[in-house]
Amino acid sequence: MRGDFFKEKDWKLNFFGLLTFIALTIAFSTHVLTVQAVTGNPSVPKGAIVVDGIFAPPNIKMKPGGSGGNTGVVLGPSDQNNGVPFSEVVLSGSQNAVSIWADDKYKMDFSKSFNGREYVNFGTSQADGFAFVMQNDDKKTTAITNALANTDGQNLGVYGGSGSYGAFWNVTTPESFAIKNSIAIEFDLYANNNGGSMYDADFPKVPHIAYSFPGNLAKGYTPVGSNWQGIIGTGAVAKIHHYNPQVLNGVVGDNIQDGTWYEFRYDFDKATSSFTYYLLNPLTGVKTQTFSIPWADLSSELKLSANANKAYWGFTGSNGAANGQVKFVFTQVPVDLDAGVKNDVIDNAASIVDTNNSEEYQQNMPAAEYGDQVTLKSSFSLKAGETSLAVNNWETTINPEVFDLAKPITEVKAVTDNVAVSGSATVDSATGKVQLVFPDLKIAPGKTVDFQYTxxxxxxxxxxxxxxxSLFHTTEIGNNTAKSFPSNPVPFWVFMDSPTKLAWEQNSTEQNKSISLDKSETTQDYPGKFLWSDTDKNEKLQFYLKKGSEMIQKLSQVSTSGTTDFQEAAFTIPKDKISYGENDFTIEAYHLDRNSKEVKEAATLNLKIIVSGKLIFQSAPNELKWTNRLAGDSKGTLSRDSGNTMRLSIMDSREKDHNWSLGVTAKASTNMPFELVWQGKNEAEKQTITDKPLTVMNSSNVPANNYVYSEEWGETEGVLLQSKEYMHVGDYSGKVIVHWNLYDTESPE
Incomplete structure (x- = not known):
């Protein structure tokens, strides 16, 4: 029966295991994998700048029933870009073509290297697309396509007509309506590949990026058919010649029309005459190929030699019935704004501009500290030969999250030739715009005016x-032409020093500590420890140990690592700084500012050491021994056993009245055959120890060593045993008890 029972139990276990395996198999087979969509940055990447004043007014052409939307340069939302004001360039509306160009003063200059960096929000599905365009059309900042037929939404505001018309020698070809002397880098969001709209016939996959030549028939267009004449009088439908086309969806994002931001980069290197561009996902770092436009095409198409190696640059776009919108923000413009206006930020008489445009603040970097007054400066220079200007106002943008704009702006002035002119300020505390006006201020060619406020x-x-x-709004003297001069924004840091935390123990915020010591414990320097924490990175900290206003110890300087963990530090209080009574010490923390000046932290540790004294009998021998004696050696005064010395110690750490005495008494059982006597050092007479105190030590005859008075007697001194007769051999242990009595007087009372 027992064997059968175990067999049955084994079988049940195996069956249960099989059921478990089946259940797990079902659970795993129903698991669903979720894949996160790849998008651009959902918010404007930090570093976006204000470009108001760089661009000329937008150009908008509308078909019947069309709208221009809010095309132009607008101020970006205040909850983006870490609260720093920035501009958005917007192309929007319906049934329209739009363009916007950098003003004459801000042309690209191909005689030097330049870089452009902007972020593009492709909107959602409504927009047809846009193009980044370089051009030297005779219309300059008013250049825009002249083709507005129903089939011309495909031209992205820069290309020409949808095809040719006419016959034989009188054929009008599509480039006739395009922006002349132009190169377009297009971002086409809608495929035009049927009927009279065939621009994408050679590359119908969208969205795509490519470049072409809108004003050049031979390079930019191909007829759908054998030639541009087509059937007599009808012409031919055109398709665009796309150079280096690449599909964007599935490369930089799953769907770039997702309302997020992608980075568009273009660079010109003068040394190699190389113009390159690409589109990048700023979150993943994935980008398209880096494409290049040959210098021969740049030079010839833009007619650079006839235009001082300069060209207009900007954006064009078009929309159909849907109200599409595309937006751009800039972190770097391809022109040198410092040529006219140069900014600086001053704190404590030194520039705090972060010339490296660092991503992270380091303690040794120049910066303002919260609570500081900061002076903002713009130097406005006018080249010799230019027209004199009347300065209407100086418009600046600062961060309202950093500056206390409820407090007055001070030291508003403009200085030229060492002559200062005072101005007035109008502040928009919500946006951070500060507009400053200087009555009748003019700037002459070849002069520089330094503007500032605090x-x-x-x-x-x-x-x-x-x-x-900053941005200067001016008027040319003599012709009343309005001119705006923007600056390159300059980055700088305002830091909040994270408070240094101090504690005596882990997991405790208690900053007060009290300990009691006997004066005898202060014969050596007192070692102590405390804990500190500071979340700043690479900040120098200095700790001081003080007693009242007296500096006792300057501890070794430490550097913070940014961690929240507490670190240990040690200090030492010299013994001569610890006296009777209450001793109050403090640990103070200081951080070193950018000028290596010590700035006191709020946190302080307090240590109270209470010192008192006492009189105690510290030590005496545990036993006095007379052992292994023969009967013939048991008469007379008997020394103690060899090695049985006798040491007595008194500690007196009291502050005053070091008077004390130590007496000895003995209590013996009745009928003892011996007595105890005291043999002092270098004393001829012995004294019998009775129940009355016999002084053996006092504060006058024993020197102190660190508050301890000690005396030692050899085997022939101190307490001895004396017998008048020979004693019987026996064990007398515990028959006599010696008492040591300590008195706080010179003699026993």
């Missing part, structure tokens, strides 16, 4: 990289 930072906030940008 503003208060807030009392506190998070460490922030922000920017200062």
């Amino acid at each position: 503003v208060q930072t807030k009392a506190g906030g998070k460490t922030t990289k922000t920017v200062f940008s």
Whole structure:
């Protein structure tokens, strides 16, 4: 029966295991894998700048029933870009063609290297597309396509007509309506590949990026058919010659029309005459191929030699019935704004501009600290030979999250030839725009005017990289032409010093500590430890140990690592700084600012050491021994056993009245055959130890060593045994008890 029972139990276990395996198999087979969509940056990447003043007014052509939307340069949302003001260039509307160009003063200059960096939001599905265009059309900043037929939404505001018309020697070809002397890098979002709209016939996959030559029939267009004449009088439908086309969906994002931001980069290297561009996903780092436009095409198509190696640049777009919108923000423009206006930010008489445009704040970097007053400066220069200007106003943009714009702007002035002119300021505390006006201020060719004002930072906030940008609105004297001169924004940091935390123990915020010591414990320097924490990175900290206003110890300087963990530090209080009573010490923390000046932290540790004294009998021998004696050696005064010395110690750490005495008494059982006597050092007479105290030590005859008074007696001194007769051999242990009595007087009372 027992064997059968175990067999049955084994079988049940195996069956249960089989059921478990089947259940797990079902559970795994129903698991669903979720894949996250790849998009661009959902918010404007930090570093976007204000470009107001760079662009001329937009150009808008509308078909019947069309609208221009809000095409132009607008101020971006205040909750983006870390609260730093920035501009958005918007192309929008319906049934229209639009263009916007950098003004005459801000042409691309191909005689030097330049870089452009902007972020593009392709909107959603409504927009047809847009193009980044370089051109030297005779219409300059008003250039835009002249083709507005129903089939011309495909021209992205830069290309020409949908085809040719006419016959024989009188054929009008599509480039006739395009922006002349142009190169377009197109971002085509809608495929035109049927009927009279065939621009994408050679590459119908969208969205795509490519470049072409809108004003050049031979390079930019191909007829759908054998030639441009077509059937007599009808012409031919055109398709665009796309150079280096690449599909964008599935490369930089799953669907670039997702309302997020993608980075468009283009660079010209003068040394190699190389113009390159690409589109990048700023979140993943994935980008298209890096495409190149040959210098021969750039030079010939843009007619650079006839235009001082300069060209207009900007954006064009078009929309059909749907109200599409595309937006751009800039972190770098391809022109040198510092040629006219140069900015600086001053704190404590030194520039705090972050010339490296660092991504992370380091303690040794120049910066303002919350609570500082900061001076913002713009130097406006006018080249010799240019027209004199009347300065209407100086418009600046600063971060309202950093500056306390409720407090007055001060030191508003413009200085030229060492002569200062005062101005007035109007502040928009919500947007951070500060507009400054200087009555009747003019700037002559070849002169520089230095503008400045001082503003208060807030009392506190998070460490922030922000920017200062400025724009001068002027009027040319003599012809009343309005001119705007923007600056390159300059980055700078405003930091909030994270408070240094101090503690005596882990997991405790208690900053006060009290300990009691006997004065005898202060014969050596007192070692102590404390804990500190500081979340700043690479900040220098200095700790001081003080007693009242007296500096006791300057500890070794430490560097912070940004961790929240507490670190240990040690200090030492010299013994001569610890006296009777209450001793109050403090640990103070200082951080070193950018000028290596010590700035006191709020946190302080307090240590109270209470010192008192006492009189105690510290030590005496545990036993006195007379052992292994023969009967013939048991009469007279008997020394103690060899090695049985006798040492007595008294500690007196009291502050005053070091008077004490130590007496000895003995209590013996009745009928003992011996007595105890005291043999002092170098004393001829022995004294019998009775129940009355016999002084053996006092504060006058024994020197102290660190508050301890000690005396030692050899085997023939101190307490001895004396017998008048020979004693019987026996064990007398415990028959006599010696008492040591300590008195706080010179003699026993």
